[in-house]
Amino acid sequence: MATGLFVGLITLDCIYRVEHVPSSDEKLVAEESLLVAGGPATNAAIAFAALGNRARLAGALGQHPLTDLIRADLATYGVEIVDLMPQLRSPPPLSTILVTAATGDRAVVSRNAVERQADPATALDLLTDVDILLIDGHQMASSYSVAIAAQSSAIPIVIDAGSWKPGFDRVLPLATSVIAAAKFQLPSQPDTLAALSALGIPEVATTHGPSPIHFCDRGTAGTLPVPQVTVQDTLGAGDIFHGAFCHYRLHAPFPDALTQAAQVAAQSCRHFGTRAWIAAAHHQL
Numbered sequence: 001m002a003t004g005l006f007v008g009l010i011t012l013d014c015i016y017r018v019e020h021v022p023s024s025d026e027k028l029v030a031e032e033s034l035l036v037a038g039g040p041a042t043n044a045a046i047a048f049a050a051l052g053n054r055a056r057l058a059g060a061l062g063q064h065p066l067t068d069l070i071r072a073d074l075a076t077y078g079v080e081i082v083d084l085m086p087q088l089r090s091p092p093p094l095s096t097i098l099v100t101a102a103t104g105d106r107a108v109v110s111r112n113a114v115e116r117q118a119d120p121a122t123a124l125d126l127l128t129d130v131d132i133l134l135i136d137g138h139q140m141a142s143s144y145s146v147a148i149a150a151q152s153s154a155i156p157i158v159i160d161a162g163s164w165k166p167g168f169d170r171v172l173p174l175a176t177s178v179i180a181a182a183k184f185q186l187p188s189q190p191d192t193l194a195a196l197s198a199l200g201i202p203e204v205a206t207t208h209g210p211s212p213i214h215f216c217d218r219g220t221a222g223t224l225p226v227p228q229v230t231v232q233d234t235l236g237a238g239d240i241f242h243g244a245f246c247h248y249r250l251h252a253p254f255p256d257a258l259t260q261a262a263q264v265a266a267q268s269c270r271h272f273g274t275r276a277w278i279a280a281a282h283h284q285l
Helices: 040-050 067-076 140-152 168-174 192-198 237-249 254-268 276-284
Strands: 003-007 011-018 032-038 054-059 079-083 094-100 106-110 132-135 157-161 177-180 203-208 211-217 220-224
Touching (some): 032 040, 032 067, 040 132, 067 079, 132 237, 140 157, 157 237, 177 192, 177 237, 192 203, 203 254, 220 254, 254 276
Parallel strands (some): 003 054, 003 132, 132 157, 177 203
Antiparallel strands (some): 203 211
16 A cells, blocks of 8 residues: 655535526525535645545644544544644635536636645655655745655655646755646746756656547657547536646556546546545445
């Protein structure tokens, strides 16, 4: 059983399935709702654990009563929490997500990790018995500290590049694998794949929703098809992709791991919320 360390954002997600996104001053009754832990690193950790591994999640959580909901949810999926800011008493970041029923598109409002940046010293000793590290960029100082240690220990470093964040210029060159969203762009660099490869990162990929994945594996470029499914909800699909990739990359070459991760992410889009795919996957097994 492998152990993965996931460093980044921990939120409390209020997810609503709606007929349409309400306009100004409109009230709307949701078709369904969920209250779950969220954030890129969090969802990736849950996916990694759901695929039969140990997941360790490091982020800023604190002592507010709402964190009990997050802890209970993560305990359900066997995710170990390392709280980088246990002294916090403010509420955890709250995300409100509206998922349009007809298309599965999501609209998100969140505070992310604003004003919750941990001291890098609190991230020491997180790599004990860790086989792979994922960073989502929301705890950049801690991530840089952990990535330096991981590199010196030859632990693979995966970066979820969802959007450009200050500090990525120091962290990205340390990566083994970078998987970037379509909207991700390095400053003044229109070609993301080429720019990331130029940093010396061995494995680089860009995802484009239902369109093919573009990748560069140690100088060899290619594209990979993505499974086409009936979409119920795209929320968290990228995060789940990254968690699944961490699982498969420990056992398969880069392009194969991308392909298998895309299959898991596509299946997650067939269900409302970020968890229902797990029960469906276990049922298929």
